[in-house]
Amino acid sequence: MIVASILFSRLFSSVMNRTKWTVGKVLVRAKELLREKGISQHGRDAEEMLSVLLNLSRVELYTSLDRPMNLEELEEYKAMLRRRMAGEPLQYITGFEWFWKHRFKVTPQVLIPRPETEILVAQAIAFIDDTKEPSPLVCDVGIGSGAILGSVLADRGHVLGVGTDVSYEALKVAKENLLRLKVMERCSLVCTCLMRGIRPEERFSVVVANMPYVSSSEMGSLQREVAMEPRIALDGGPDGLFWISQLVLQVAHHLKPGGMLAIEISPQQVDKVKLLFKGKGYDGMKVLKDHLGRDRVVTVVRTKER
Ligand SMILES: C[S@@+](CC[C@H](N)C(=O)[O-])C[C@H]1O[C@@H](n2cnc3c(N)ncnc32)[C@H](O)[C@@H]1O
Known part of the structure; x- marks a missing residue:
């Protein structure tokens, strides 16, 4: 010292x-x-x-x-x-982080995008390519810096996007990043809780979400750098699943039949998350692992109406 x-x-x-x-x-x-x-x-x-x-x-x-x-x-x-x-995290000092193929501005008002979140981008792009829709609509719930939606829109010029966040400050950062990527004209940003206020007639082909999923008990033992990121971006309530479970209920009204929901989770939550989808009208659940082999992303497809 x-x-x-x-x-x-x-x-x-x-x-x-x-x-x-x-x-x-x-x-x-x-x-x-x-x-x-x-x-x-x-x-x-x-x-x-x-x-x-x-x-x-x-x-x-x-x-x-x-x-x-x-x-x-x-x-x-x-x-x-x-x-x-x-x-203080390096990225708040330098003002940016690399994610997918781009440099995203970050401030202490947004979560620093993590490499494992790129799985959501890869899944969204693969799904969009598969469905071959002319102009698929993608929603990024809890958009933060705009890393996920910005990467998808930059890679696929026919995709339209909506990004939501409860944090107005985060939306300002997202807008700057989307403008820099020249995708803002294909995108709208909404300050709201989850997908509230989005018109039900706006049916999404893909919903991606990296919601806060740290449990309240873990919040106290976060690494020093992580603890400096916004609490609103990390705290997922008592079991870490408060926002994810709310989203699973809301998203059913907004996802096209056959559309995909992809969410990032904490590896310990995988069994509970599987239960959240049970009997709610989803099929084809996939669990994807991150680069350390931990369960990190769950994707489901909304059951097609028969
Ligand atoms: C874990 S961060 C993810 C940010 C970004 N999507 C990423 O992957 O880097 C979660 C984001 O969700 C936002 N958020 C928290 N609660 C929310 C809610 N109820 N509705 C919408 N956004 C919320 C936070 O402000 C934060 O930007």
């Missing part, structure tokens, strides 16, 4: 000791500081923050190790390091 603070104050005292702070020297110090604070990916984080600050790629950073840093740059980097040392 003491060593960290001494290093920190020495890190940018270039005027005092006349050290010429170059990219290379600053990186070495920054990595040391982050490591001392127990940041597991200290090397990656130090480099990522500096590349964003200096607007250099990682490769350019490494070919600029002798580039001197001016006082303004040093001050800004110091502020970034302070935030990371205090446990």
